Amino acid sequence: MALYLGLGAIAGYLENVICIWFQSYEYYPKILEDPYYDLILGTYLSQVYYVSSVALFIAAFNLRYGWMLFFSAMFVGIEYLFLALGIYKLHWWHTGYTGVGLLIYFWISKKWYTVLLRDSSRFIRWFTLFCLNYIIYGDLIAIPLFSNHYHFVGGWFDNPARDTVTVIVVTMLIRSAVIATVCFYKFRPVIVVLIPILMWASYLILIKQHIFMYKYIWGILLFALSDIVVQFCCYYFKRVLSKIPKCSETLS
Numbered sequence: 001m002a003l004y005l006g007l008g009a010i011a012g013y014l015e016n017v018i019c020i021w022f023q024s025y026e027y028y029p030k031i032l033e034d035p036y037y038d039l040i041l042g043t044y045l046s047q048v049y050y051v052s053s054v055a056l057f058i059a060a061f062n063l064r065y066g067w068m069l070f071f072s073a074m075f076v077g078i079e080y081l082f083l084a085l086g087i088y089k090l091h092w093w094h095t096g097y098t099g100v101g102l103l104i105y106f107w108i109s110k111k112w113y114t115v116l117l118r119d120s121s122r123f124i125r126w127f128t129l130f131c132l133n134y135i136i137y138g139d140l141i142a143i144p145l146f147s148n149h150y151h152f153v154g155g156w157f158d159n160p161a162r163d164t165v166t167v168i169v170v171t172m173l174i175r176s177a178v179i180a181t182v183c184f185y186k187f188r189p190v191i192v193v194l195i196p197i198l199m200w201a202s203y204l205i206l207i208k209q210h211i212f213m214y215k216y217i218w219g220i221l222l223f224a225l226s227d228i229v230v231q232f233c234c235y236y237f238k239r240v241l242s243k244i245p246k247c248s249e250t251l252s
Contacts, residue, residue, distance in 0.1 A: 002128060002237050003059065003116060007052040007109055009131035012138065014101070015043050016169050020162065024093035028086070036161035037146050042087075044142070048135065051075065051102070058106050059113035072102040116241065125241050126184045132237050133176035133230050140226040141168065150214040152206075167211070175199060175227065183234040196227040 018024040020040070027042030028035075054071050057063070076099045082088030115124055144150060145168065151160055152167035182195050203223055206212035214220055 002132060002240060003109070003113055004052060004056045005135045006112065006128050006131040007055045007105075008048040009135040010108065011047040011052050011105070012044070012135060014105075015047050018093065019043050020165055020169065022092075024091055026089045026091070027082075028088070030087070032146055034146075034148065034161055036159055036165070037148075040161075040165055041142075041146060044138070048138075051105070055106055055109035056113075059109040062110065068103055068106040071106065072099045075099075075102055122184075125238075126180055128241060129184055129234055129238060130176050130180040133179050133234055134172055136230050136233055137172045137176060137226055140229060141222065144219050144222060149216055150212070150219040153211050153213065176230070179227075179231050179234050183231065183238050192231075196224070196231060199227045200224050 027039045027046075029038055029042040031041055032038040054075075058068060058071065076095050079088060079095050079098055083090070112124075112128075116128065145164070151164040153160075154163050154167040154170075156166050157163045178195060178199075182192055203212060203220060207214075207220075
């Protein structure tokens with residue numbers, strides 16, 4: 001589960017760069033009314049869950065390069081199918097980039113899986129927690145985002161939906177790094193309790209500065225609750241990762 005969520009975060013980071021910031025392609029799944037949120041939902045589901053599921057399958061069963069080529073070709077074929085159906089449009093992106101990128105991504109998944117089963121470095125474990133936090137944050141706040149129950153004003157893009165998503169990505173990266181650091185390095189309990197309180201205070205500042213707009217009060221409560229949920233999940237996965245070397249040593 002830890003690797004699965006971590007791989008989902010890696011795919012999410014890539015999508016943030018090539019899709020949100022550099023507008024490499026567009027999805028038209030026609031699930032949501034807002035076209036930009038519809039695009040984000042399509043990329044989120046396809047990259048963060050479908051592709052990462054295959055990557056985990058390859059890593060867990062230690063599949064060789066022939067299988068990696070097969071699954072890469074499969075996803076490239078799906079891209080061509082979406083292009084033919086008119087639910088996918090390329091800008092500067094090319095399907096060849098997808099094939100090469102997936103091979104690298106599958107290779108990373110195998111290496112990451114191998115490293116986690118050994119006595120991996122502290123940075124690898126911290127980075128894994130950071131990735132876990134990021135993807136859990138995204139899952140928790142996705143529903144109200146796609147329902148237009150809140151939005152952010154960052155002033156980076158003219159499209160309000162794109163501006164909102166960009167601000168959310170930046171805030172999730174910061175919050176994920178902070179919680180991963182606090183959990184991994186075993187800060188004092190007073191600091192652990194203080195972290196979500198400071199994050200809640202930051203929401204109030206954003207609201208006061210008219211950066212964070214919301215329709216319903218439960219939208220703010222969801223953000224506040226997400227910090228607590230992510231922090232608990234982070235501590236849980238830290239214990240899981242700390243036991244992995246002992247398990248591998250016992251098996252050997």
